[in-house]
Amino acid sequence: MASKIPESDFDEQFLTCPVCMLHFRDPRVLPCLHTFCMECLQEWATKQQPLECPTCRTQVSLPDQGVDGLRTNFYVNNLLDFAAAKKGSEPGVSCQVCEGNVEGQKSWCADCGMLLCQSCIAVHRKVPATKHHQMVTQEAINTMGGMEGLERKRHCHKHKNQELVFYCESCNVLVCTACTVVDHRPGKDHNPVEITTVAQKRTEKLRQFLKQIDPRIKEIQDSINEVEKTMSNLIPSKEAATDQAKVYFRQLVDILQKREKEILSHIEEQCRADGKALQTKKEEIEFEFAGLTSAQTFCQQAVEHGSDVHILEVGNQVQTRVETLLAKQLELESDWSEFQFVENTTVAGFQEKSKDFGGVKINVDISKCKLVVKPAVKGFECVAMLTTINKDGRPYITNSKAVDVTANMKDTFGRNVQTKLQMKSMGEWEISYTPKITGNHRLEVKVNSQRVARSPFTVKVQGREKPVLTIGRKGSGVGELDGPVGVAVDKDGNIVVVDQGNKRVQIFDAETGGSLCWFPVDGGRPYGVDVDSKGRIFVTSYGSNCGVRCYSKKGELFNTFKPDCMKQPRGVAVLRDGRMVVADSKQQSCLLLQPDGSLIREIGKGQLQFPQFMAVDATHDAMYVTDRSEQNIFVFGLEENKEFGMGRQGHFDRQFQSSPEGVALDAAGNIIVGEHDGHVRVFGPDWSYLQSVTKADGNYVSGLALTPDGKYLLVSRFHGDCIEVYRYM
Structure with missing residues (x-):
């Protein structure tokens, strides 16, 4: 324990809950190491599922007890006590028990976290439950720099008067002396050790972590500094690029405007030239027109009003004039053709080419x-x-x-x-x-x-009838399989396979099919597998030492479930609330179990003969169970032993061509059935046949599973020693 408290820890922000913005009340620590009031977290949890840390938004998986099961931040509690004790040691502060006696010496009860006057202290020491409480005088509080004398003693929740002085390494819990005699007696299942011994080891581990954290923090801080340095160049870089872009496009605009002036000038010049030529043409035609109309008038007057003598005198002259005018070759049509603007580059074409007019260099x-x-x-x-x-x-x-x-x-x-x-x-x-x-x-x-x-x-x-990926081959090496049975998908989308012949579980990458890790499993012959929302892997095994075992992704055994009624467990399904359903071929039923493995009820007793695998539709409270002996699929309710319906063996719709083995449900409620002859078919909720995923090839299908997005179907080929991945949606 540090002898002196850092002044930064007394900062109001450090002692204030980020949610309610008040001093912490019963501070609890999330796995991400952020602290909040228990009440604040409880209220937060009711508004948000799954729970996220209010500060860093890390998703939190609460213990079985909920918020109550989170660890208490005793350091913050001690800081609050120390701050309260320091404040209470100041002049003019009343006793927190009798709320009087402002004057006179007072002492701080480290166990109760309260300031008491001398009279209340005397009473406090006479009460059996509090007479051994640690009292710190006002003078000691004023002189101390640390919290050694103010830390509250932690007492056993079961034996209230017993202090927690031991740590059971087997159970990972603090216990009192009485607990080491009753519930945590030293032996093969429990190993209580004095707190000081364990704390020293943990402290040394934390020191090692601190040594690892420091260089990492420096590395991250250097990276932050580098990013900040880069960010400082961002605005000048933007302004320079903006100025360059503006100059560039202004030049392009200037070029376009200059070209526009040239084209408009050309149009103007062409218009003037054509107008002058047309005017000259018009004058020539008008001159001829005037001469011809004049001759027409003279000739008409002679014909209509002239005497014979007049006709004879001017007739030859008129004839000669008219013949000359009529014989004259005259271009009456204009040789001008209308001019117009031509788009050598169309607007659309220019718009497309404009994409090449500059860009951002990256x-x-x-x-x-x-x-x-x-x-x-x-x-x-x-x-x-x-x-x-x-x-x-x-x-x-x-x-x-x-x-x-x-x-x-x-x-x-x-x-x-x-x-x-x-x-x-x-x-x-x-x-x-x-x-x-x-x-x-x-x-x-x-x-x-x-x-x-x-x-x-x-x-x-x-085509969809062929697998897009085949995982594994016969063998016992990494990535190899020997009789794969159950298959499931974990919360990260990886493929979890029960490798029965090698008595292990292998986890594969769903994208590449490469083996990520594997671990051996206990018991007889491993069979079924499922993964819960916390990423824990549940594996059944039948034969000697049968049961359901819960493992971490790394193969750490958390628990073994084997109620007395369990004989030969096969398939397993873990429900959202932690309950389990296990198909038991010898018990000829499905066992609905509590999260602790205790039996709730048997389902299908008297109807099932050799249950294999099951798929659960929690939305409709239905469970689909394949039965090898009956060569059927039974559908039961989870909450009551009610049979919904079943299929039949045969060769028509709503029937199976061979014994059904694996079963899965898609998001639409369709039933996917893997059969003993290798056939994988899909039926609607009403058992109408929809389609085949694979044809019958004699290669026994055991487990089936869909990826979380429903796009791919995983098919476990027991005799083929592989997992096939098919496109489903």
């Missing part, structure tokens, strides 16, 4: 950009993920406008396949498409008009 390295093509199946929306990488080999963080990404796909016949681009996160792009035929497709991806490395990519599109 730090993307085209040669390092990565494209991951997810399995492609005909008729389904498929995706490829592009990650833009900078010159340092890290994902390039930017907005969608700073990077121009294009994707073009052609099918096996060279026809275009429509693609859609969407930026999922900074630096990551999703390219989605729906192929209509199988075969090799080609996907060309460009970033800022440049092809990324290895583009165009070959994308193999296959």
Whole structure:
């Protein structure tokens, strides 16, 4: 314990709950090490599920007791006591028990956390329950720099008068002397050790962690400083780029305006020249017109009003004039053609070309950009993920406008396949498409008009009846399987497999199929598996030492459940509230168990003969159970032993072609059935046949599981020693 309390710890903010903004009341520590009042957390938990830390938004998995089960922050409690004691030692502060006796010496009861006057102290020491409480005088409080004499003693919740002085290493709990005699007696199941001994070891461990934290903090602080330095250059960089862009586009505008003036001047000059030529043409035609109309008038007057003598005198002259005028070759039509403005570059074309008029220079390295093509199946929306990488080999963080990404796909016949681009996160792009035929497709991806490395990519599109991924092969090595039975998906989306022949559980990456880890399992022959919301793995085993065992992802055994009624457990399903349903082939029923493994009731007794696997529809309180002997699927209610219905063996709709083994439910309530002959089929909620996922191939299907998004179906092939992954939705 430190001899002196850091002054920073007495800061009001340190002692104030971030939720209610008051001094902590019963401070509780979340797994993320942030502290809040218990009441505040309880209220917060009622408004939010799952619970998130109000400060850092880390998702919190509460213990079984809820907020009450969280650890108390005793250091904060002690600080509050120390602050209260210091304040109480000041002149003019009354006794907190009798609320009088302002004058006179007072003492602080470290056990009660209260300031008492001399009279109350005398009474306090006479009461059996408080006579051994530690009292600290006012003078000692004024002189002390630490909390050694003020820390409250912790008492056993079961033996109220007993102080917690031992720590049971087997149970990870603090216990009193009485507990070491009754509930935590030293032996194979309990190992109580003095607190001081354990605390010294833990303190040394924490010191080691502190040594590791310091350089990491320095590294992070250096990174923050570097980011801040970069941020300080952000605005000047933006202003410089903005000024350059403005100058550039002003120059482009000037060029366009200059060109506009030139074109308008050309139009004006052409108009003047054409107008002058047309005027001259018009005058020539008008002159001829005047001469002809004059001759017409003279000739008409002679004909209508002239005497014979007049006709004879002027006739020849008129004839000669008219013949001359009529014989004269005159271009009556105008040789002018209408001029108009011609768009050598269309507006749409210019708009497209304008994309090349400048840009934002970014730090993307085209040669390092990565494209991951997810399995492609005909008729389904498929995706490829592009990650833009900078010159340092890290994902390039930017907005969608700073990077121009294009994707073009052609099918096996060279026809275009429509693609859609969407930026999922900074630096990551999703390219989605729906192929209509199988075969090799080609996907060309460009970033800022440049092809990324290895583009165009070959994308193999296959039919839905073939697995997009096959995991494992016969063997006992890492990644190998020997008789896989149960299969499940953990909260991280990884595939959890019961490797029966090797008596172990293997966890595989759902994207690559690579083995992430494995651990051995106890008991006889492991069979079923399920994963709860906390990531704990539940494995059944039948034969010798049968039971249901709960493991961590790393293989740490948390608990073993084996009620007296359990004989040969097969499949297992863990409900949201922690209860379990276990199919027991020897008991010929399904066992509904409490989270502690105690029996609630048997389901299907007298109807089931050899139950194998089950799937639970919690929304409709229904459980689907495959029965090998009856070659059927039974449907029961969870809360009462009510049978909903069943299938029948046969060769028509609502019937199975061989014994049903694995079973799963999709989000629409459809029933997916894996059969002994290798057939995997899908039935509607009314048992109408919908489709086949795989055809019968004689390869026994055991477990089935859907990925959390419902897009992929996992099929455990017992004799094929593998897990097959099929596109489902």
